[in-house]
Amino acid sequence: GENVEQHPSTLSVQEGDSAVIKCTYSDSASNYFPWYKQELGKRPQLIIDIRSNVGEKKDQRIAVTLNKTAKHFSLHITETQPEDSAVYFCAARDYGQNFVFGPGTRLSVLP
Amino acid sequence: DSGVTQTPKHLITATGQRVTLRCSPRSGDLSVYWYQQSLDQGLQFLIQYYNGEERAKGNILERFSAQQFPDLHSELNLSSLELGDSALYFCASSVSRGGETQYFGPGTRLLVL
Numbered sequence: 428g429e430n431v432e433q434h435p436s437t438l439s440v441q442e443g444d445s446a447v448i449k450c451t452y453s454d455s456a457s458n459y460f461p462w463y464k465q466e467l468g469k470r471p472q473l474i475i476d477i478r479s480n481v482g483e484k485k486d487q488r489i490a491v492t493l494n495k496t497a498k499h500f501s502l503h504i505t506e507t508q509p510e511d512s513a514v515y516f517c518a519a520r521d522y523g524q525n526f527v528f529g530p531g532t533r534l535s536v537l538p
Numbered sequence: 539d540s541g542v543t544q545t546p547k548h549l550i551t552a553t554g555q556r557v558t559l560r561c562s563p564r565s566g567d568l569s570v571y572w573y574q575q576s577l578d579q580g581l582q583f584l585i586q587y588y589n590g591e592e593r594a595k596g597n598i599l600e601r602f603s604a605q606q607f608p609d610l611h612s613e614l615n616l617s618s619l620e621l622g623d624s625a626l627y628f629c630a631s632s633v634s635r636g637g638e639t640q641y642f643g644p645g646t647r648l649l650v651l
Contacts, residue, residue, distance in 0.1 A: 459638060463581075470540065470628060470642040471581065516581055520637060524594035526571070528581040 429454040429521040433529030440507050441537050448532045450517035451499040459520040460500045462491060465531075466513045474515075475502070507536045541565065542631050542643035550649045556617040559646045563610055563631030569593070570612040571632075571640060572604055576625040587612055588635045619650045 430453040440446050450460075458479040463471035477484045477491045477500065484491050488507075493500040504511055517529040541564035551557055563570050572584040574597075583596035587606035598604075601619075606612040616623060626647050630640040 459636065461638075461640070470644055472540075472642065473639060476638065518581075524586065524635075524637065525596045526583040526637060527596075528583070530580045 429457055429519055429525065429527040431517060431519050431527045431529040433517055433532055435532060436530065437533045437535070439535045439537060442507060442509060444507055446502075446504045446507050446511070446534055446536075448502045448515055448517070448534070449499060450501070450519075450529050451497075452519040452527075453498065454519070454521045455495075455498065456522035457519040458522075460491070460493060461518050461520075462502050463516045463518070464513045465516065471516060504534075507534075509536050509538055512536045540641040540643065542629060542641050544627075544629055544643040544646050546646060547644065548647050548649075550651065551619060552651055553619055553621060555619050555650075556615065557619065557648065559614040559616070559627050559629075559648075561612045561614070561629030561631075561643055563612070563629075564641055567631035567633050567641070568610065569632045569635060569637060569640075570606055570610070571630040571637065572598075572612070572614050573628045573630065573642075574625045575628060575645075576622075581628075584614070586637065593635065594637075616648070621650050624648055624650045 461476035465471045490503040543562045568589045574582045584598040586594040628645045630642045632640045
């Protein structure tokens, strides 16, 4: 079945710097890749997603890139702010419509 | 507020017992997903229902079962509970069958003693 790895597990950046989180997946048939942000004690919230027929998608300070050949996708956050501090999860939807999540990255934005 | 509701918010029970978690999707959403989030295993997809039918099955134990009713609300039944079942259980809903743009509920925190 699908396996999703996520790196790094923790990331600290200075306010205003960029943050990059990378995920790799194993199933070449996976075709949808969402990213979720989960603040402490709250529900996961979808922040951006990408389908397998697209290489890049951007929404204001957030972007996601997908490399199908290498089977990896990355979340890019620019001009980070303290409110970006949270745990970020990547996920992949495999051919069987199952969602497999990465283990999460704890991002801390230092003022 | 995502529009997805879950009850109860908290549940404390003993090993061997059975509990039912309830989820109401956003108005208009036909798909419901159940997830388990524990400290050591992150987010685990359990099962998906679309318009009353089971559509996808993830890492759901045989002791667990779910269903989606004609009014589209869903219930997750957990039986013969073990200490390791203690976790946060989220449900999410989406309008599509494919699970794109899922909205998560606030979760039910289950503690098995």
